[in-house]
Amino acid sequence: MDSPVIATPLSAVKIDTDGFTALELGHISKINLRGDFDSPAVVGALTTLLGMQTDLAPNTFVSNGAATLFWLGPDERLVYTDRDPDAIISQWRNHTGTGAVDVSDYSTVLRLSGQKVRDVIASGAPFDMHPDNFSAGQCVQTRFGNASILLSNHADTPVFQLQVRWSFAEYVFNYIERVVKYV
Amino acid sequence: MAGPSCRQSRYIDDFMKAYSLFSLARNAMSYHRNWQRAWRSPDPKSKYDVVIIGGGGHGLATAYYLATQCGINNVAVIEKGWLGGGNTGRNTTIVRSNYLLDASAGMYEHAMKLWEGLSQELNYNVMFSQRGLLHLAHSVHDMQEIGRRGNAIHLNGIDSEFLTPEQVKEMLPIINLNCRYPVMGGLLQKRGGTARHDAVAWGYARGADAAGVDIIQNCEVRGVRVESNTVVGVETSRGFIGAGKVGSVAAGHSSVIAEMAGFKMPLECYPLQALVSEPIKPIIDCVVMSNGIHVYVSQSDKGELVVGSGSDAYNSYSQRGSFDLIEHTVGPLCELFPLFSRLRMLRQWAGIVDVTVDRSPILSKTPVKNLYFNCGWGTGGFKATPGSGHAFAHSIAAGEMNEIAAPFSIDRFNSGALIDEGAAAAVAH
Amino acid sequence: MSQSQRLSQGGMIDRSKPISFAFDGRQYTGYQGDTLASALLANGVRLMGRSFKYHRPRGAIAAGSEEPNALVQLETGAYTEPNTRATCIELYDGLVAKSQNRWPSLEFDIGAVNSLVARFLPAGFYYKTFMWPASMWMTYEKFIRKAAGLGVSPVEDDPDVYHGTYAHCDVLVIGGGPAGISAATAAAGSGARVMLLDEGSEYGGALLGTSDNAAAKSYIDSALGALGQSENVRLLSRTTATGYYDYNYITALEKVTDHLGPGNGGDAPRQRFWKIRAKQVVIAAGSIERPLIFADNDRPGMMLANAVGVYINRYGVLPGNDVVVFTNNDSAYQVALDASAAGATVTVVDTRRNVSADLKSKLEQNNIRLFEGHAISSVQGGKGVESVRIMELSADGESLQGQAWEIVCTCVATSGGWTPSCHMFSQSGGKLKYEESIAGFIPDSSRAKNSCPNVSAGSCNGVFTTQECIAQGVEAGISAAGAAGRSGSVPSVDTFAVNEIPQGAIAPLWLVPTVHPVGEGKAKHFHDFQNDVTAADIHLAAREGFVSVEHLKRYTTTGMATDQGKTSNLNALAIMANIQGVSIPEVGTTTFRPPYTPLTLGAVGGQESRELFIQERKTPMHEHHVASGAVFEDVGDWKRPWYLPKEGEDMHAAVQRETLAVRESVGMLDASTLGKIDIQGKDAVKLLEMVYTNNWQKLAIGSCRYGLMLNEHGMIFDDGVTTRLGENHYHMTTTTGGAARVMNWLEEWLQTEWPEWEVYCTSVTEQWAVLAINGPKARDLLRDLTDIDVSKDAFPFMTMREGTVADVPARVYRISFTGELSYEINVPARYGKHLIEALTEAGKKYDLVPYGTETMHVLRAEKGFIIVGQDTDGTVTPHDMDMDWIVSKTKEEYLGNRAQARVDTRREKRPQLIGLLTEDPTVVLPEGAHIVAEVLDKPPMPTIGHVTSSYMSPNAGRSIALALLQDGINRKGETVSLSMMDGTVHKAKVTDTVFVDKEGVRVRG
Amino acid sequence: MFIINCPYCGDRDQTEFSCHGEAHIPRPTNTATMTDEEWGDYVFFRSNPKGYHRERWLHDHGCRRWFNALRHTVTDEFVATYKVQDPRPQIPGDGDQS
Ligand SMILES: Cc1cc2nc3c(=O)[nH]c(=O)nc-3n(C[C@H](O)[C@H](O)[C@H](O)COP(=O)(O)OP(=O)(O)OC[C@H]3O[C@@H](n4cnc5c(N)ncnc54)[C@H](O)[C@@H]3O)c2cc1C
Ligand SMILES: NC(=O)c1ccc[n+]([C@@H]2O[C@H](COP(=O)([O-])OP(=O)(O)OC[C@H]3O[C@@H](n4cnc5c(N)ncnc54)[C@H](O)[C@@H]3O)[C@@H](O)[C@H]2O)c1
C-alpha cells in the first residue's frame, strides 16, 4: 500500500487577493498541556522538554524555532512542535504527573497576512485587534462568527495565525472568503 | 367549575355603555364627547375580599372572573405601573393550544375555548384571529417531535394537522424550504393565531371594573403583611390595603413578591426580546414557528411583522436584552424568508419573563395561608390569559386549586412531577 | 413643468449632472446631490403619499430622517423596498419610485373615503366594533389587513449582499454637525482613536441648510480633511447609529451603495452593519424641529420651517412661491429671510406678541409682513395648501378671536420649537430632564448609566447656536478622549458662525386653538402624521382613561409609526399634560427603543444567513461519502450520511439492504461525530463515579464500559462508552448532539464544585476520525489491515487495543451499537480519508457495505438499544428505560442519585420503555403514534404511551417498535391499541425491547 | 451587550461568555438524609433577586474557565468578577459579606 496521505481540512483552498492572503499551514503537531504552571515539576518539564520559558503572561505566546507555546488558560498551554508529540506527551506525564493530550488534528491553522487582515477578522470577531491592544506576541481565544478561534499575532505587518477546530474550518474559511471582498 | 361563557356579559347592563357599531355612530354624532372611562380610577379601600397583585392580562382576568363568575366583587387589582405594561403589553401575541402533555393541553385548550368567545363576552374586540399556527420541522428529530405532539394533541380532542413540505409551501409561498436544515414537514393548528395584546388587558379591565372591581394603577406592592402565617393584606405605595385573600399575578416580579412574603420560588427572570418590522401589506397569513432555526413570526393587523426573539440566559429585571439575540433572530428570519431581507426593523424591546425549570407555570397555594401565586408563565403565557384567569379565580374562590390548575402546583418541584413540556418537546412559546 | 421650483442659483447640487427619474410613472429631472424629495419639490410635486388610516394626501414635511409622510415604494422587482423616506433617498440616474397606500392612484385614492367617515373611526374604534356576529371577525379582519400596511414587501429573494463588522474606538462621535465635527477633531487631537458617524451623505448637519453654506462647506471640508489624515480616525458618512446598548455598544448602519442605484454597487455590499464598542461616546445628534399643531396642518406644502430652509439653501429649491412662516419662536425668522431672498413672498405669523425689535426690523428690510399674536385658523386646499386663514389669538392663547385674514400660499413653514435628539442618550439608559427655557427634554448627564459613559454636545444638548455647539463639541471631545485615557495636546479647534437665528424666547403653544372645539369641526389637528393621530384622539384617550403616556401611545398609536414620533411625541404628551393639568415631565416620555431609524433586516442578519448561517460540520471522510452517493442527515450541526442508495433505490430499499448486509457480512459507518473527551489526572475516576450511574472503580486499563448520565433532576441526559486508557487516563464518548453539553457539565462540576480534584478534560472530538465496522466479517476485514491481534481471546468485547490499521496509528475499540461483532477504529483525523479508502478497498472481498444513520437506528432498535433524545426525552429515569442494571446499588453518591428517590420518580406506573409488535407485521407504526387506554369513536381519548422508535426490521422479518408505556414493564404480553390521526386503530403486543439475537451471542462472536 | 472582565483573560465581549445562574449553591453532601423539600430547594429554588446577584459565568470562547460575578439585575451592571475560589466581593453599600 502507498504510504498514507495526510489530509487537512483546507489544503485545497487559499485566498490571495489584494491586501490579504490566507493559507492553511498544513499539518502541525499540537499538544495540550495541563498542570500548575508555577509548580517546579511543570516548570522543569517545560524547560527540559521544550526549552521554553514558563512565565507566559495571559494572552501571549512564545516561540523558539522548534516549538511555540500559547497561553490558553491558567492551567492550560498549547504547544506546536516539530518533534514527535507522543514522546513529549509521555515524558510530560512522567515528569509532572499531570495531563497532556495530542490535539494535532483537533484543529487546523490558517496563516493570514496583508494589511486587510484586521478588518477581515473584525467582520466576525468582537475582539479589538488594534496594535495598541494586540501586538506581535499576543494571542487571544475569541469567537469568529459561530466558531471559537485562537488568533495569534506573529508580526505587526500584520501576520496572524488563526487556529480553528477541524469541523469549523470550512465555515471559517467560507466566512473569510465572503467578507474579504467587502473590507 | 363554571364553563367558558360566550354570552354577552350581563354586567354591562347599560346598553348605551356597551360598545357596538351603533354606539360608535351615536357617539360620533356628539363628537365622541360622551364616551365614558373604560375603567374607573378609584382610591383604594381599606380592605378587600381579594387583592390581586399585578394588572397584567392574567391578574385582570382573574379579577374579572372572580367578580363575574365567583360572586366575589369586593376585589382590587393593584398595579405598580400602567395596566398591561408588563409582558401582556409586550408579547408577540401568539395563541395556540397544541401542547403535548395532558396538564398543559388542559390549561391551554381551556383558554382557547374562552378566547373563542372573548370579544363577545367582554364586549371588547380583542381581535382574536384564528389564522392558523404552523410549526415547522427541520430534522428527523423535529419530525419525531411533531409526530408525537400532533398525535397527543389530536387525542386530547384538539385540532392538529400534519403538513408535507409541499403543503407548507402552498400555505406560505414565500418560504425557503431549502434553508439550512430543510423543512421536512409541519404541524398546523388552524384554531391557533393571534390576539391584540393590549385589547386583552383593556377588555378585561373594563369588564372587571363594570363588575365592581377596583383597578388601582400606579400603586406598587412593597410588602405582604402576614400574621400567624396568614396573609392579611399588602403594603403599597399608597398605604396598607387589607385583604382576605391575596393572589399574586405579578409575572416578572413574582420572586420579589415571594420574598416579601418570606419564601423563595423556583423561578428565574430573564429578558425576552421581540421586534417588529415596518408595516407592509399582507404577506404572511398565519403564525410561523420554527424551533429548528429559531424563527417565530406573524403579521399584525396593522401590517408589521411581529418577530419573537430569544431570552438572554442571565437574570435581569431591566427590560432590555443583548443585541446578539436580535442578530440571531433576524439571521434565521432572513434564512427562512430570504425576501424579508430588504424590509426593515422598526422597533425592538424586551420583557421580563419568569421561568420555571420545567417551563410550565405555577398556579398554587403557598406556604402562607390565603396567599396564592399565579406565575412562571415565562415565554408563553399570553395564550393562556383567559384560561389562567378563569382557573385561578375559581381556585382562589374555593381556596383549593381546581382541576385545571392543580397539576401546576408548586409541590411538583419537590415531588418531581414536573410538567416538562420543554424537555419533552423543546418547543418554546 | 420642468423643475419649476428650482432656484436659478445656489444650493449644493451639481447642476452639471442632471438626473432623470420616475415617480408614479412620470419622468422628471433633478440634479446630482438632490434627494428624491428635493427633486420632486423642484418639479413642483408636493403630493407624495397618503396617510395610513384616512388616506389623506401628504407631502414631505421634513428634509431628513424624521420624515413621517413622504414614504415611497422604491424600485421594483427584487430590488423593491417599501416605506422609504423620499427625504433620505439620494437621487441617482434611473431611479423609479411609486407612492404607497393608495388605489388606484395617488391623485385619486378610493381609500380616502375613510377621511369622510373619519368621524366614525376615532382612536381605538376597532376595539368597539366588528364583534358581531363573532364568526364575521375573520372576514372583517381580512379587509382591515388589506387596508392597513403601507408599502409592499418584495416577493423575490434579495439580490443584494450585506456586510457586518465589529469596530472599536476610544471615542465614538454620533452626528457630524458642527458639534460632532469639533468633538471628533478635539478627540483625535488628543490622540484618541475616533469614529465619526453621520447619517447624511455629507458632513455638516444643520450647517448645510444655511444660506452661507458655501462658507460652511469649506470650514467643514478643512476640518474633515484634517481628520481624514489621521490614521486613528474612521469617518463614516451615510451611517446611522441605530442602537445604543449596554457598555457602550453601538450599532450603526452604513448605506454603502444605495445611492448608486440597484445593481450598481459592483462588488461592494449594499449596506454594512457596524457593531462598535467605544470607550466613550460623544452624542452630537442635533435636534429636530416640531410642527405647530393647528387645523388641517397636514396639507401638502406644510413643512417644518427648517426643512424649507434646507430645500432653499442646500438643494436650490423653493418649496412655494408664497410662503407663510408660522412660528412660536425666533429660529423660523431665518427661514423667512432665506425664502424672501430666494424670491418668495413671505408672511410671518407669530403666536407671540413680543417679537424683538431686531427681528421686526429684519423683516421690514425685506418687505416681509408680520402678524404678531396670530395663528392659523384654517387651511384651504386638499392635495396642496392654497391659502390659510389667520386670526388673532386671545391673550391666554386658548382661543381665536377677531376677523380672519386669508393669505394665499403654497407653502407653510411651521416651527413649534426644537426637540433635542435624545434618542441615543435615552437608549443608553440615561434619564432626561425637562428644560423649561427651551421647552424640551435634554439629557441629564448626571443620570447617565455608569456602564455607558457618554457626553452630549450641541443642539441635542439644548444649545442652539453654532458657536455654542462647536464649543460644547470641543469640550466633549477633549473630556471623552481624556476619559478614554488619551490626553495629548489638543490643537485649537476653529470656530465658525453662520446666518442663523437661535430659537430664543419660545412661547410654547402646544395646540393652536380653532373656532370649533378640538375634534368637533371638520378640521383635524395632526400631531402624528403617518398614523393619522390627532389632538382629538388624545382628548378621547384622556376621556376614556388612557391617560398614562404609555396607554396614550398604545390606544391612539401615536409615535408608533415608522418615524417613531420624532416630530410628534413631545407635542402629544404636552397636549395630554394640558388636558390633565399637569406638567410635561409629569406625563413623562415613552421609552426610546432601537433602532433610531428603521434598520434593514438583511444588514442585521444577512451576513450570517445562507451559507454562513450555521456551520455545516463535516467529518474528514465527508468527500468519500459524497462520492459514494450518500444522502445526508443533519445531526446537530453535523452532516452525517443518512443512507447510501444504489441506483434506483429509495430510502426504504437502501436501508433494508444496508441493515441486512450488516448482519450478514459487514457494514461500515462513519462515527467520527461522536463527542470525545480525554480525561486525565489522579482524580479522574472520582469524576466518572460522580457523573455516571454505574461503578468505575474496577475498570481495567484497556477496557470499556457503557455509562448513563443523569442531571440533578434524575433524568437521563446523555450516554456513551468510556475507556480506561491508562492509570489515570480515560477516553469518554458522548452523543453527537450532546458533546458540548457534556463537556460543560464535567467542567462546571470540576471547576465550581470540586476545584481541588486533579482532573483535566480536553475535547478531542475532531482529533479522531472513527469508522465503525460491524458484522460477522468485521474481524476478518480488520485482520487484513492491522497489526493488532484480533483473535477473540486477545481482543475481547468491551476492550480497546492500540496498533496500526492500514499502516496508520489507531485505537480500536471493540464496542458495539448494533449488537454485531464490531470494532470502532479511531485514527488521527488526518488519516480519516486514508482509512475509509483503505477499508473500502480491503472490504470488497467481504462485501463491505457502507451504511448511514438510518440503518444504524434500525440495527440498534433491533437490539433495543436506546437513543438518548429519541427514546428518552428529558423526563425519563434509568428505571423508566428498564435499565436498572446500570444503576449502582453500592455507590454512595452520583449526580442525579437523590432525585431518584423522590415521590414522583419512585411512583409506580410511570411510562416505561417496552417493545411493540403490531398484529399486522407489515405495519410500521408512525413514530409519535399514541397508545390509548381505550378506543373511542373520536377524541378525546386518554393516552397511556407513545411510540419512540419504529422501523421495518429486515432481520426480525417484520416491523418493530419501541414505546414508552405507562407501567409498561408489567404489561409485557398484553395487547394495546394505537389510534392514528386518520381514525385507524392498530393493535400491538407489548414485548421486551430486544428483537434480534436476544441472547447477545453475535456481539461476543 | 456587556463587557465582561474574565478574571483570567481580561475584558471581553459578552458573546464570548455564557451565564449559568446563581453562584454559591454548594451541592449538599448529605443527600441521602435530605427530604424531598430540601432536595427540591437545592435543585430548583433560586433567590432571583431584583438587585445584586452573584452568578456563574463561563468564558466559552476564551479560556473556558468558570468564574463568578456580582451584577445588578436592574442596571445589568457588573460590580465585580472573581475566581471561584476567591472571597466574595462586597455588595456596594453593604457591610455584610454574604
Ligand atoms: C417578548 C415577549 C414575547 C412573548 N410572546 C408570547 C407569545 O407569543 N405567546 C404567548 O402566549 N406568550 C408570550 N409571551 C409571554 C406572555 O407575555 C406572558 O406570559 C403573559 O403576558 C404574562 O401575563 P401576566 O398577566 O401574568 O403578566 P404581566 O402582563 O407581566 O403582568 C404582571 C403585572 O404585575 C405588575 N407588578 C409586578 N410587581 C408588582 C408589584 N410589586 N406591585 C404591583 N404590581 C406589580 C407588573 O407591573 C405587571 O403589569 C411573551 C413575552 C415576551 C416578553
Ligand atoms: N436656530 C435654532 O434655534 C437652532 C436650533 C437647533 C439647531 N440649530 C443649529 O443646528 C446646528 C446644531 O449643530 P449640531 O452639531 O448639534 O447638530 P446638527 O443638527 O448640525 O448635526 C447633527 C447631525 O447628526 C446626524 N445624526 C443624528 N442622529 C444620528 C444618528 N443616530 N446616527 C448618525 N447620525 C445622526 C444628523 O444627520 C446631523 O447631520 C447648529 O448649527 C445650530 O446652530 C439651530
Ligand SMILES: Cc1cc2nc3c(=O)[nH]c(=O)nc-3n(C[C@H](O)[C@H](O)[C@H](O)COP(=O)(O)O)c2cc1C
Ligand atoms: C404585537 C406588537 C406589535 C407592536 N407594533 C408596534 C408598532 O407598530 N410600532 C411601534 O412603534 N411599536 C410596536 N410595538 C412595540 C411597542 O411600541 C413597545 O415597544 C412594546 O410594547 C414594549 O414597550 P416599551 O418599548 O415601552 O418597553 C408592538 C408591540 C407588540 C407586542
Ligand SMILES: [Zn+2]
Ligand atoms: Zn477567560
